[in-house]
Amino acid sequence: MATTLVDAPKSAAARDSKLFQPDLVFFEPDALQYPLGRELYERYQKQGIPIQMTTSHNQVRGIPGETDVEKYRNAKRTLVVGVRKTLKFEQSKPSAEYAIPLATGCAAHCHYCYLNTNIGTKPYIRVYVNTDDIFRQAEAYIREREPEITRFEAACTSDPVSIEHITGNLRRAIEFMGEQPLGRLRFVTKFHHVDSLLDARHNRHTRFRFSMNADYVIKHFEPGTSSFEERLEAAGKVAKAGYPLGFILAPLYWFDGWEEGYTDLLERLRDQLVPEAMEDLTFELIQHRFTKVAKKLILQRYPKTKLEMNEEERKYKWGKYGRGKYVYPDPQAKALRDHLEKEIARLFPQARIEYFT
Ligand code: SF4
Known part of the structure; x- marks a missing residue:
């Protein structure tokens, strides 16, 4: 598996912003019941990328690596194709009313990334093939708030543009929301x-x-x-x-x-x-901002980082679920x-x- 030197600063010209191509792909068996799941399976099989099955996208085992850091880097090059079962959307204040779950994880290596807190122990990239279920749920949330506009944030757990070439899910979400008089989509990349x-x-x-x-x-x-x-x-x-x-x-x-x-x-x-x-x-x-959990992971994963995370020089802001952060x-x-x-x-x-x- 390719490992990258992610601590070293790169000049603009030397940045590696090529389209993400996984080194290893896991599939949940249920994902193959969906057209997108089957399409991805055939695509990666044709390309000769190693494929394994996993019972759940939440518990993927078998990502190679001798050390935690190696496993982390390899996980960031691993794609997991699954079915989104939790259809209760998280809130996404202040940018939107709800987070719409199209994917989880990202192949990039921003040292400060909020995913170090949110999905710290599962850094592999999960994409979901059951978009119709996800959009039905979004429609239900829109109806609940009529006649108010309901906004959905698609980048709470991922950078959706970075994996759009894999699934096309962002385009589907954009077109779905284009037809919703009271629905709005937003995302960041x-x-x-x-x-x-x-x-x-x-x-x-x-x-x-x-x-x-x-x-x-x-x-x-x-x-x-x-x-x-x-x-x-x-x-x-x-x-x-x-x-x-x-x-x-x-x-x-x-x-x-x-x-x-x-x-x-x-x-x-x-x-x-x-x-x-x-x-x-x-x-x-x-x-x-950073959390204590994130700081520990960041220092393990990017030991040479220049990112300042000195609690004494920050203010502690209490947060939900004991996830207070330092601002x-x-x-x-x-x-x-x-x-x-x-x-x-x-x-x-x-x-x-x-x-x-
Ligand atoms: S999700 Fe955003 S901040 Fe996190 S690694 Fe990807 S691009 Fe960077």
Whole structure:
């Protein structure tokens, strides 16, 4: 199995943002009852990629590796094709009412990734083949809230664009939501592989967001994702295809020169973005946070990381299920917020900032 050196910063040119191709694929037997499950099985069989069966996508055993770190890296190159049985959607505040579960896991290696907390022990990539069940459930949630609009976030447990070439599920979700007068979809990505989504019948019911950051953060903490330039070019294509566009600036991170770094990011966005993107543009601002569980895993998995996670320099914020997290103390959080809000107002006067958290 391929292992990658994920601690080393890469230049934009050397980034590995190729389409993800798994080294090993597991199937749940039930997944083969669905057309997409069978299609994937035949595809990987033809390609000669090793296939194994697993009784449950929640308990996959047999991912190779001598050490925990090796197993982790190999898990990130392992695809699991399953049937989503839990059809109770999680809440997804503040960006949406519900998280719509299309996939779980991601092949990229962002050091700060929230998946270190959410799916810390199961980093393999799960895709679900029973989208009709998932969409039926979404419709039920939409009906419950009539006549209010109901928003669904498709990137709570994955980067859905990074695996779209495997399942096509994001396009299905976009087109499903395009037909829902009271349903809206949103998701965020760090990848530029958007071409298969450009002609989807979205009916402007999907907000397509890109995660952007200062050069320092992309360079040091986001191996395996598309470069800033690639994301920006993809954002232009998406805006030209008529999607409402958004940028999530996350994690907002305190580093030497952060003010200039974030101003530079916003100036480059403003200078290079196509005019179509400005019509209905949103920003979401999320400061860096970590949990104790995530910190332990991050330091094991990326031992050379420069990511600062010193509890003494942070503020503890209580969370659900005992998952409290460490955020910046109020003065630092306020400085980040004030600076970003000021610069967005200066450079994108027509854009809307949805929240800072
Ligand atoms: S691209 Fe998103 S989901 Fe994937 S590792 Fe990075 S932060 Fe996590």
